[in-house]
Amino acid sequence: MALKLEPIQTDKKLADLRLQVGEPVRVEIRVPRVKYTAKLLGYAENGGVMISAPPPKSGVPTLINEGNLASLRLISGNRICNFTSKILKQYDQPFSYWLLEYPATIELRRIREHSRIPVSLSCSIDDYDEMAESDGLPVNALCVDISREGVCLQLPYALGSVGDRFYLTTRLQIGDIDQVLLVPVELRNMHSSAAETSSVLNHGFKFLDLDEDTRLIITAFVYQQFLVETGNLDQTGQEL
Numbered sequence: 001m002a003l004k005l006e007p008i009q010t011d012k013k014l015a016d017l018r019l020q021v022g023e024p025v026r027v028e029i030r031v032p033r034v035k036y037t038a039k040l041l042g043y044a045e046n047g048g049v050m051i052s053a054p055p056p057k058s059g060v061p062t063l064i065n066e067g068n069l070a071s072l073r074l075i076s077g078n079r080i081c082n083f084t085s086k087i088l089k090q091y092d093q094p095f096s097y098w099l100l101e102y103p104a105t106i107e108l109r110r111i112r113e114h115s116r117i118p119v120s121l122s123c124s125i126d127d128y129d130e131m132a133e134s135d136g137l138p139v140n141a142l143c144v145d146i147s148r149e150g151v152c153l154q155l156p157y158a159l160g161s162v163g164d165r166f167y168l169t170t171r172l173q174i175g176d177i178d179q180v181l182l183v184p185v186e187l188r189n190m191h192s193s194a195a196e197t198s199s200v201l202n203h204g205f206k207f208l209d210l211d212e213d214t215r216l217i218i219t220a221f222v223y224q225q226f227l228v229e230t231g232n233l234d235q236t237g238q239e240l
Contacts, residue, residue, distance in 0.1 A: 012108045014083070015045040017076045025051055026073040029064060038098075040074065046102055049085060053096035066090060070100065075227070082107040116145040116152070117225040121170050123153060128165035128184060141203070143170060148215075148222055150185065150206040159203055162187055168205065172221045179217050184208040 023040045034054070041050035051072075066087050073082050083103040091097050121143035127134050141153040151168065159166070164187045172179045185205035192201060207218070 012106060013045070014043060014049070014081070014103055014106055017079070017081060017108075019043070019074070019076055023074060023076070027051065028071045028073075029068055030071075031068070032064065034064060041097055043102065048088060048102050049100040051098050051100065053090065053098050055096075064090075070098075072100075080109045116147045117222055117229060118145050119143055119225060121146070121172075123151075123168055123170040125153070125159065126167045126169070128167055137166075144202070146218075146222060146225070148219055150188070150204065153203045153205060154200050155203060156200060158190055158201055160187055162189060165208065166205075172217065174217070174220050174224055179221075181214070181217065183210060183214060 019040055021040060021042055025038045025040050026035075027038050028035050036054045038051040038053070041052060043049040049072075064087070066089060068087050069084055070087055071082070071084050073080065075081070083106040085100040085103050087098055088101055089099040091099070123141045123143045124138050125141055126138040139155070139159070141155050141159075143151050143153050145152045153168075166185055166187070167182060168185045169180070169182050172181055184207075186208055187203060188206050189204040190201050192199075210218070
């Protein structure tokens with residue numbers, strides 16, 4: 001399931017993004033083949049861009065010459081920024097960093113508000129009313145995508161009718177932190193999965209009445225999975 005991105009914009013400048021020092025930047029160099037995650041150390045419009053150099057124990061080849069072209073990708077808010085820049089200088093003092101040419105143009109794509117991120121999570125669905133004893137509940141389901149607004153679960157049969165409410169329980173791994181998520185959801189739609197030959201039904205649920213802490217947990221997980229999808233983190237949520 002593809003991420004929902006708006007068309008590329010090229011009329012923006014890097015300074016328009018108001019980037020913060022310390023933001024992660026994904027760096028790729030073709031010759032020699034290098035990929036690593038740097039930190040943005042600063043930039044001056046029409047001057048240059050400063051990023052941290054690869055740490056000594058990162059395994060990145062040291063034969064990277066000034067003049068090499070580097071492709072950079074970073075995420076600012078709900079936008080993905082890509083640009084190519086020449087390595088102007090490499091410094092070791094007072095710390096290791098690279099000075100890059102300020103990009104004349106950047107490619108900017110905005111992530112749509114309700115982009116769904118593909119996942120594979122085991123979930124449990126139970127009665128919304130704690131006093132109810134519905135047949136067949138609780139039931140296990142597979143969550144195949146998630147957004148900040150809701151989830152899509154796969155079940156071999158229709159769980160209920162549109163408008164029915166349930167409680168969803170699952171575990172979210174955010175970095176090295178394991179979070180149990182227990183949230184009320186409302187069934188919004190059902191449809192057959194085009195990717196399945198069996199009678200699997202996709203159930204679209206919307207999150208209901210989330211408190212601030214739960215919203216933060218879901219947002220952090222969705223953002224982490226987005227970074228995995230865009231190649232900035234590995235499948236465990238760690239930097240590549």
